[in-house]
Amino acid sequence: MSKIFHLSIIIATLCIIPTISLVFAAETTGEYLDRKAEIWNLFFRMMTVAFVVGGVIAGTMVWQVWRFRESNPKAKPTPYEEKGEL
Amino acid sequence: MVLELKRARPVWQIMFSTHHTDVGLMYLIFSILAMFIGGAMAIALRVELFAPGAQLIQDSMSYNRLFTAHGTTMIFLFLLPSAAAVGNYLVPIMVRYKDMAYPKLNAIAFWMIPPAAVLVWLGMADFGWYANPPYSVISSPAPAAEMWIFGLKVLGVSSILGSINFVVTILKCKHPDLSLGKVPLLAWSFLSSSIIVLAAMPTFAAALLMLLTDRLGTTGFFNPAMGGDPIAYQHLFWFTFHPEVYVLVIPAIGMMYEIIPRFSRRPIFSQGSGVAAFVILSLVAFASWAHHMYATGMTFTEKTVFMIGTLAAVPASAMHVFNFLATMWNGRIKFATPMMWAVGGIALFFAAGAGGVVNSAMPLDFITHDSYWVVGHFHLFVFGTIAFGTIGFFYYIFPYVTGRMYNEKWGVVHFILAFVGACITFFTQHILGLFGMPRRIYDYPEIDSWVSMNALISVGAMIILVGMCIFLVNLIYSAAKGKPANLHDPFGLGGKYYYPYEQRNPHH
Amino acid sequence: MAHSNWAEWIYVAVVIALLVYVGAEAWNIENLIEHVPEDAEVIKVTAQQWFWSFEHEDGTKEVGELHLKKDHAYKFEIESKDVNHNFNIHEYVVLLDAVPGQINTVWFSPNEAGEFDIQCREYCGLIHYNMRATLIVEDT
Numbered sequence: 170m171s172k173i174f175h176l177s178i179i180i181a182t183l184c185i186i187p188t189i190s191l192v193f194a195a196e197t198t199g200e201y202l203d204r205k206a207e208i209w210n211l212f213f214r215m216m217t218v219a220f221v222v223g224g225v226i227a228g229t230m231v232w233q234v235w236r237f238r239e240s241n242p243k244a245k246p247t248p249y250e251e252k253g254e255l
Numbered sequence: 256m257v258l259e260l261k262r263a264r265p266v267w268q269i270m271f272s273t274h275h276t277d278v279g280l281m282y283l284i285f286s287i288l289a290m291f292i293g294g295a296m297a298i299a300l301r302v303e304l305f306a307p308g309a310q311l312i313q314d315s316m317s318y319n320r321l322f323t324a325h326g327t328t329m330i331f332l333f334l335l336p337s338a339a340a341v342g343n344y345l346v347p348i349m350v351r352y353k354d355m356a357y358p359k360l361n362a363i364a365f366w367m368i369p370p371a372a373v374l375v376w377l378g379m380a381d382f383g384w385y386a387n388p389p390y391s392v393i394s395s396p397a398p399a400a401e402m403w404i405f406g407l408k409v410l411g412v413s414s415i416l417g418s419i420n421f422v423v424t425i426l427k428c429k430h431p432d433l434s435l436g437k438v439p440l441l442a443w444s445f446l447s448s449s450i451i452v453l454a455a456m457p458t459f460a461a462a463l464l465m466l467l468t469d470r471l472g473t474t475g476f477f478n479p480a481m482g483g484d485p486i487a488y489q490h491l492f493w494f495t496f497h498p499e500v501y502v503l504v505i506p507a508i509g510m511m512y513e514i515i516p517r518f519s520r521r522p523i524f525s526q527g528s529g530v531a532a533f534v535i536l537s538l539v540a541f542a543s544w545a546h547h548m549y550a551t552g553m554t555f556t557e558k559t560v561f562m563i564g565t566l567a568a569v570p571a572s573a574m575h576v577f578n579f580l581a582t583m584w585n586g587r588i589k590f591a592t593p594m595m596w597a598v599g600g601i602a603l604f605f606a607a608g609a610g611g612v613v614n615s616a617m618p619l620d621f622i623t624h625d626s627y628w629v630v631g632h633f634h635l636f637v638f639g640t641i642a643f644g645t646i647g648f649f650y651y652i653f654p655y656v657t658g659r660m661y662n663e664k665w666g667v668v669h670f671i672l673a674f675v676g677a678c679i680t681f682f683t684q685h686i687l688g689l690f691g692m693p694r695r696i697y698d699y700p701e702i703d704s705w706v707s708m709n710a711l712i713s714v715g716a717m718i719i720l721v722g723m724c725i726f727l728v729n730l731i732y733s734a735a736k737g738k739p740a741n742l743h744d745p746f747g748l749g750g751k752y753y754y755p756y757e758q759r760n761p762h763h
Numbered sequence: 764m765a766h767s768n769w770a771e772w773i774y775v776a777v778v779i780a781l782l783v784y785v786g787a788e789a790w791n792i793e794n795l796i797e798h799v800p801e802d803a804e805v806i807k808v809t810a811q812q813w814f815w816s817f818e819h820e821d822g823t824k825e826v827g828e829l830h831l832k833k834d835h836a837y838k839f840e841i842e843s844k845d846v847n848h849n850f851n852i853h854e855y856v857v858l859l860d861a862v863p864g865q866i867n868t869v870w871f872s873p874n875e876a877g878e879f880d881i882q883c884r885e886y887c888g889l890i891h892y893n894m895r896a897t898l899i900v901e902d903t
Contacts, residue, residue: 184784201836201872204796208618208856211792215616218781219609226605229580234598237519237588244587247520250750315889383886389863390846394812394888479864485847486862525768550849550884551860552867555797559790566782573778577771612782616789618796621858625849625884691853693884696892700880 179221183214258657258734273358278365279343280656282336283649285368287730289332290642292376294723296325301716304709307701315697319381320399322695326384327403330503331410332372334637337645338506339365339417342445344652345513346421349442351430356423364416371409378402383695385492388477388485392469404467411460418449418456440529444509447533448502451540455502459495462488486551493544501540501568504636505533507644508575508604511597514651515579518594519586520748524578532574539568549620558617565615572608576601591746592666596647599674603639607632610685625695628688631681638719639677646673646726653730654745659737665729672722679715683708799870803836810841810848810861813890815881827896829881831873832903838870849885852898860885873900 237244258280269277300321303312312318343361347354355361380403382391391400425446429438438446466488468474475481477488516523523529542564549558579601588594610632613619623629646669653661687708692699699705744750806829807818817825831837841850843861851858852871859869873879883894 200834201800201874202795202798203874204871205854205856205874207792207796208621211616211788212613212619212622214788215613215619215785218785219613222781223605223609226576226580227602230598230602233580233583234588234590237583237586239587239589247585247587249522250520250587315892319886319889319891381888387847387886390887394846484864486865525771528768528771550858551862552865555793558793562786562789566786569782570775570778574771574775577774581771612785616785617793618789621856622853624858625886691851691880691882693851693882693892695886698892700895 179217183217273354273362275343275347275355275358275361278355278358278361279340279345281365282340282343283656285365285372286333286337286340287649289328289336289372291723291727293325293328293333294720296321296328298716298720300325301713303697304699305713306710307699307706309698312697316381318697319383319695320379323380323383323403324376327375327407328372329637330384331407332368332375334503334641334645335410335414336365336368337649338445338448338503341441341506341510341645341648341652342417342421344656346424346442346445347428349439350425350428351433352424352428355420356428357420360416361420364413364420367409367413367416371406371413374402374406374409378406385489386466387492388466388469388488391466392477397470400470401467404463404470408460408463411456411463414452415456418452421445421449422453436527436530440512440523440526440533441506441509443530443533444505444512447537448505451498451502451505451537454541455495455498458491462491462495465491486548489548489551490545493547494541497544497547498537498540500633500636501536503641504604505536507600507641509533510644510648510651511579511600514593514597514647516582517748518591518597518746519583519588520750521582521586524581524584528574529578532571532578536568536571539564539571542567543615546615546620549617550624562615562617566612569608569612572604576605589746589748592661592663592670593647593651593746595667595670596643596650599670600640600643600647603635603643603674603677606682607635607639610635623688625693626688627684627692627694630694631684631688634681634684635677639681643673653733654740654742657734657737658740658742659733660740660745661729661733661737665725669722669726669729672718672725676715676718676720676722679718680712681715683712683715687712799838799868800836800872803838803870805838805840806831808839808841808850808861809844810850810883810894811844812846812888813883813894815850815883815894815896828899829896830899830901833873833876833900834903836870836872838868841867841869846887847885848883848887848894851882851884852879853882854879855898858884873898876900876902 235241269280272278299311300318303310303318312321343355378399378401380386380395380399382395382400382403386400386403425438425442426435429435465474465476469477469483475483477483477485479485512523512529543561545553545557545561546565549561583598590598610628614623614629614632650661650666653659687705690702690704690708692705692709699709804820806820809816809818814827815829816827817829819825839850839857839859841859841861842865843863845863847863848861849858850861850869855871855873857869857871859867861867877900879898879900881896881898883891885891887894
């Protein structure tokens with residue numbers, strides 16, 4: 170349940186809110202599109218995606234490297250070690 | 256074993272040899288030499304950039320020559336020959352054949368490289384390794400430019416000859432009992448990268464010739480006054496060199512495919528997926544070249560097409576990352592030096608790719624184009640992925656080449672220094688680029704954020720330098736005085752995981 | 764190879780979904796920023812080794828400095844007299860190559876007064892590192 174909640178928060182922030190603001194924003198002050206803001210906004214959204222994915226991948230790798238290292242007390246031989254070849 | 260220093264063979268015997276293990280050894284020694292030369296150039300650049308104002312290098316022209324030589328050396332004289340070294344050594348063994356398909360051509364392809372290197376290093380052209388016109392035609396001094404052009408011509412031919420050899424060896428000379436699908440993934444990586452070279456390199460050969468004739472004044476391919484277009488060169492250049500960066504990375508991924516399953520004591524999660532990913536990557540590599548040219552004034556539609564082409568290559572790379580992680584899962588992993596380098600390389604590969612996806616988004620190129628973000632990004636690929644995979648693999652084949660073991664403790668120290676140094680140097684460069692610092696500049700104004708970040712980056716580079724010096728000492732000392740290795744299981748994995756490496760070198 | 768690969772297929776599907784998102788957002792924003800307003804004042808930017816010169820619509824010429832007014836729209840027509848350069852006002856994310864033989868256009872509207880750096884972002888030789896100018900945005 171909490172996974173779905175977190176996922177929907179992320180989707181809302183990254184997709185729905187910017188889309189709605191884009192569609193409905195009446196650019197009153199300044200009249201013209203703020204190029205700088207639009208581009209950096211996109212950048213930060215891309216960074217959010219990149220760091221979330223990166224966190225998952227890096228987290229998986231760190232956990233894996235720790236859990237499956239041969240010096241781990243829980244380490245057990247792989248099925249291929251009995252055969253002696255891959 | 257080809258380099259047993261205690262039972263030395265005559266040097267001329269190695270130099271005139273056409274056996275794949277000897278040619279591989281020569282590529283190996285040359286590429287390591289070039290790595291240190293290119294690295295020394297990088298250190299000179301970073302010392303200069305440590306603070307604003309002139310430090311080590313007194314004029315901008317020398318700086319410009321150094322960064323051009325650094326890029327050219329690292330790509331053409333270190334990374335490509337190091338891949339050729341590994342390929343020459345192992346591809347015949349992997350396809351169970353006695354040598355490469357064309358041994359004499361193999362030796363010729365190697366021997367073209369040192370003269371080309373001399374041309375490049377004596378010339379010291381100043382136009383960056385892209386050699387973009389009009390600068391490279393009308394503004395760059397002779398004879399440096401012509402020497403670079405001829406040097407690269409020769410290197411291109413060498414690459415093509417080597418690629419022909421790999422393709423024929425793998426496709427035509429493999430053992431009849433070995434189906435193509437079961438050929439090891441490292442061999443597949445050489446097949447893919449060689450086919451890319453054959454398809455992509457001729458375009459650059461044409462571009463080089465056009466640059467030369469433009470410089471001579473006979474033609475105006477890139478001269479608007481004569482009806483030419485400078486952007487045409489960029490299309491030709493990047494049509495070759497975007498696929499070429501895949502030529503660089505694919506063998507390094509292949510090398511990780513050798514190391515990771517063995518040291519995890521498990522087979523590769525999916526051979527088929529690895530093959531498919533290599534094939535897809537080779538094809539899609541050709542669809543994205545103009546993402547290097549987003550700032551040249553392309554139309555919206557053109558930029559969109561190349562953005563889609565760029566993004567299309569990401570799933571194939573992601574498949575490799577998945578394959579590696581799934582291979583390690585449920586394994587019993589020995590973190591000897593080669594494995595550390597391979598796993599560190601995967602982590603930095605992902606980071607490089609993520610930064611690349613950001614770059615490929617068209618509007619974001621307006622922030623990052625030709626800034627230190629790009630420098631950080633591609634260095635995470637060439638150093639963080641390719642050099643990590645390559646150096647890890649060098650440690651792996653060290654016992655087979657020399658018959659001795661390197662010093663494991665110093666190998667680990669080297670890895671830690673390189674990884675920490677790489678993170679400090681290249682991640683900071685990403686941020687520096689976001690703050691607007693352009694690349695290829697000799698000096699920079701005293702903007703506080705730029706000054707502090709440049710100093711940090713230079714410190715990171717020094718950390719890498721220390722690691723590399725340790726590497727050099729380890730290599731030389733262990734080759735001469737290291738403990739003799741158990742060639743049936745040099746890493747103590749406890750199984751018959753290796754190829755029959757006792758390839759018959761006719762001189763032994 | 765006899766094991767099931769469903770995890771990998773899901774993983775690839777997620778990767779592709781993310782990439783489609785990246786591509787769509789990028790397409791969207793690029794579309795938005797490329798739409799030049801009709802009343803944008805044209806500024807001719809000329810790049811040459813190793814300085815920037817500007818010409819306003821009314822014929823005023825400036826070298827090394829560009830005076831613009833806040834909240835007005837400006838369209839740069841960028842050209843080069845010799846080699847490739849790249850016109851870059853990093854603070855306003857304006858960036859486009861200056862290529863001899865063609866005119867590249869980009870528009871923006873400065874929404875803050877002050878002084879901003881203009882720099883060259885394409886290697887152009889000896890003084891590329893110092894090919895700078897100043898953008899001065901005045902309050903209207």
